[in-house]
Amino acid sequence: MSEACGVDFGTSNSTMGWSRQGQPALLTLEDGKQTLPSVVFFNADENEFSYGRAALSTYLSGYEGRLMRSLKSLLGSGMIDGQTEVGGRALPFRALLTQFIGELKQRGERAAGRRFDSVVLGRPVYFVDDNAAADQLAQDTLEEIARAVGFKEIAFQYEPIAAAFDYESTIDREELVLIADIGGGTSDFSLVRLSPQRAALTERRDDILATGGVHIGGTDFDKYLSLANVMPLLGLGSQLNSNSEVPSSYYFNLATWHTINQIYTRKAWQQLQDVYREVRERDKFARLLDLVEQRAGHWLALQVESAKIGLSEAASFTLELDRLRPAASLQLVRNDFDSSIDHLVETVEQTVTKLLADAGVGADKIDTVFFTGGSSGVHLLRHRIAALVPQARQVEGDLFGSIGAGLALDAARKFS
Numbered sequence: 001m002s003e004a005c006g007v008d009f010g011t012s013n014s015t016m017g018w019s020r021q022g023q024p025a026l027l028t029l030e031d032g033k034q035t036l037p038s039v040v041f042f043n044a045d046e047n048e049f050s051y052g053r054a055a056l057s058t059y060l061s062g063y064e065g066r067l068m069r070s071l072k073s074l075l076g077s078g079m080i081d082g083q084t085e086v087g088g089r090a091l092p093f094r095a096l097l098t099q100f101i102g103e104l105k106q107r108g109e110r111a112a113g114r115r116f117d118s119v120v121l122g123r124p125v126y127f128v129d130d131n132a133a134a135d136q137l138a139q140d141t142l143e144e145i146a147r148a149v150g151f152k153e154i155a156f157q158y159e160p161i162a163a164a165f166d167y168e169s170t171i172d173r174e175e176l177v178l179i180a181d182i183g184g185g186t187s188d189f190s191l192v193r194l195s196p197q198r199a200a201l202t203e204r205r206d207d208i209l210a211t212g213g214v215h216i217g218g219t220d221f222d223k224y225l226s227l228a229n230v231m232p233l234l235g236l237g238s239q240l241n242s243n244s245e246v247p248s249s250y251y252f253n254l255a256t257w258h259t260i261n262q263i264y265t266r267k268a269w270q271q272l273q274d275v276y277r278e279v280r281e282r283d284k285f286a287r288l289l290d291l292v293e294q295r296a297g298h299w300l301a302l303q304v305e306s307a308k309i310g311l312s313e314a315a316s317f318t319l320e321l322d323r324l325r326p327a328a329s330l331q332l333v334r335n336d337f338d339s340s341i342d343h344l345v346e347t348v349e350q351t352v353t354k355l356l357a358d359a360g361v362g363a364d365k366i367d368t369v370f371f372t373g374g375s376s377g378v379h380l381l382r383h384r385i386a387a388l389v390p391q392a393r394q395v396e397g398d399l400f401g402s403i404g405a406g407l408a409l410d411a412a413r414k415f416s
């Protein structure tokens with residue numbers, strides 16, 4: 001039985017794992033489920049916080065307050081020292097992050113029936129692309145937060161290495177494996193040599209041939225699906241009397257999970273009123289104003305996300321946007337989605353190509369490609385990654401649990 005736990009603080013979902021002989025590692029965090037959506041809601045009517053699914057449903061049932069999702073995207077960004085305000089109360093982002101991770105720890109400990117002082121925290125290969133200082137700052141911030149909630153010994157592990165350890169616990173012979181962890185915020189990869197015998201070694205440096213990653217994930221797919229198909233219903237791309245276009249920044253903020261609340265400030269509201277007077281297609285822009293008044297930005301993002309997920313299960317999806325005034329119904333086919341994210345998928349492909357080149361390994365040498373992370377459900381992405389290693393066998397892990405389970409294994413080895 002391990003003295004330490006693993007924590008996968010994800011952009012969209014979080015898990016906590018504890019390695020014990022003969023028992024599943026993942027701990028129950030909410031209503032019998034092993035994931036806690038990374039969401040905080042401050043209910044201003046009741047003056048209380050809620051987390052996970054409960055936070056989403058409290059927000060959707062119409063309480064006055066503030067919802068925050070994609071908190072991990074704030075790490076390493078200039079926004080980490082910012083805040084959002086509701087009903088005259090300031091909610092600093094750093095404090096919201098600390099509260100969420102503290103809640104995660106408490107829930108995991110309650111499920112385990114014990115306290116954890118030591119933790120292996122997962123981290124993406126890059127919190128921030130092409131900026132080593134900001135990336136280090138992101139990890140340092142996460143470490144400070146972990147300390148603030150009571151962890152005393154803290155180690156980090158790359159998420160796609162954790163996933164590798166999870167997959168390794170299921171195989172019976174040596175394999176060269178490309179791990180693809182496509183999450184909500186980042187796409188992370190590792191090329192690793194795995195085997196039951198090697199799993200027992202404490203030093204695995206020689207087995208990790210390369211790691212790579214890029215800050216592209218499911219929240220970006222939501223964003224570009226929204227910008228291409230949904231935001232035009234609210235006036236994106238429409239003309240002002242001056243013949244220029246409505247400023248796109250409002251729509252970008254509204255389509256990006258971690259910046260939605262920026263449109264609720266008094267200043268933004270003033271600006272929107274000014275634009276409204278100048279805009280030609282008033283009906284569409286009026287929808288935007290009404291959405292902001294309803295504080296329904298996260299509702300809209302959730303609808304877009306459900307369309308994305310719907311399009312990975314079926315070739316078409318009808319989005320009923322019944323909270324818009326006037327309401328709208330949008331027929332989407334998979335090709336609409338694919339074309340809106342094509343440029344992102346291309347960048348992810350380049351990341352994998354570079355990783356193979358870094359490792360100096362021919363694509364034909366790879367035995368298995370292991371997919372995890374919720375966004376590996378996106379067809380286009382899955383096919384394009386698989387096509388880079390055509391001879392490899394495709395294996396799908398527990399899309400939402402592999403990282404947490406692998407971190408638990410790593411914690412048992414690191415802290416034993």
Ligand SMILES: Nc1ncnc2c1ncn2[C@@H]1O[C@H](COP(=O)(O)OP(=O)(O)OP(=O)(O)O)[C@@H](O)[C@H]1O
Binds near residue numbers: 182186187219
């Ligand atoms: N069936 C599906 N098809 C496509 N996308 C999906 C599906 N199910 C979930 N997703 C997306 O997967 C993402 C969440 O995946 P996951 O929980 O692995 O991310 P995370 O671990 O929180 O993020 P990260 O590891 O990047 O910090 C969300 O963007 C969600 O919309």
Ligand SMILES: [Mg+2]
Binds near residue numbers: 184
């Ligand atoms: Mg993840």
